[in-house]
Amino acid sequence: MDGLAATLVILDYAAVAVFGASGALAAARRKHDIVTFGFFAAITGVGGGTLRDLLIGAPVFWVGRPGYILVCLAAAAAVWSFGWGRRREVSLLWLDAVGMAAYSVVGALKALSLGVPPFSSVVMGVLTATFGGVLRDVLADEPSVLLRRELYVTAALAGAIGFVLLRWMDVPVMAAGLAGFAAAFGLRAAAIVFNWSLPGFPGRGPPEDERA
Numbered sequence: 001m002d003g004l005a006a007t008l009v010i011l012d013y014a015a016v017a018v019f020g021a022s023g024a025l026a027a028a029r030r031k032h033d034i035v036t037f038g039f040f041a042a043i044t045g046v047g048g049g050t051l052r053d054l055l056i057g058a059p060v061f062w063v064g065r066p067g068y069i070l071v072c073l074a075a076a077a078a079v080w081s082f083g084w085g086r087r088r089e090v091s092l093l094w095l096d097a098v099g100m101a102a103y104s105v106v107g108a109l110k111a112l113s114l115g116v117p118p119f120s121s122v123v124m125g126v127l128t129a130t131f132g133g134v135l136r137d138v139l140a141d142e143p144s145v146l147l148r149r150e151l152y153v154t155a156a157l158a159g160a161i162g163f164v165l166l167r168w169m170d171v172p173v174m175a176a177g178l179a180g181f182a183a184a185f186g187l188r189a190a191a192i193v194f195n196w197s198l199p200g201f202p203g204r205g206p207p208e209d210e211r212a
Helices: 003-029 034-056 067-082 086-113 118-139 153-168 173-194
Strands: none
Touching: 003 034, 003 067, 003 086, 003 118, 034 067, 034 086, 034 118, 086 118, 086 153, 086 173, 118 153, 153 173
């Protein structure tokens, strides 16, 4: 395995662990049992990559490599053991930003490597980076990342677009990947620090008699 491949594998496992921990934290807020911790962690950790592989017709990445699920379960056990105090949750917010940025690139790279067109590869990068979080929020009955105005999906989109565009320009994979990661993480970090969000729809709502 060359250096680039090894780096991508490490990023892949690290992102799964981070997302798995975020799923376990969602279970902790609801005071669920240890089995539910593991279920939330696994769904969140591998959800985005599973959807990507199904859509592009690739073997689902964790089926032949159970280490991914084991990493999720280890993250769930760590959250169960050490709790979810405010400091850990803030730290995880930043780790989640790192995982999201890495997955926006890894997802797009896998799609490109299998001959998926550039536009669709961008979509695969965004789905890989965000779909696990969507599943987590649905299961935990929390507002979905898709319904929040904070810059999260937008950051993943920036990372995937940046990476795919640079690869289209024949920039080496490592350089393109670092640039895509920096774009996604930088935008997400700015959103966390400065509370950036997208503007809401400026139009008027429906008349009073049409509202639910």
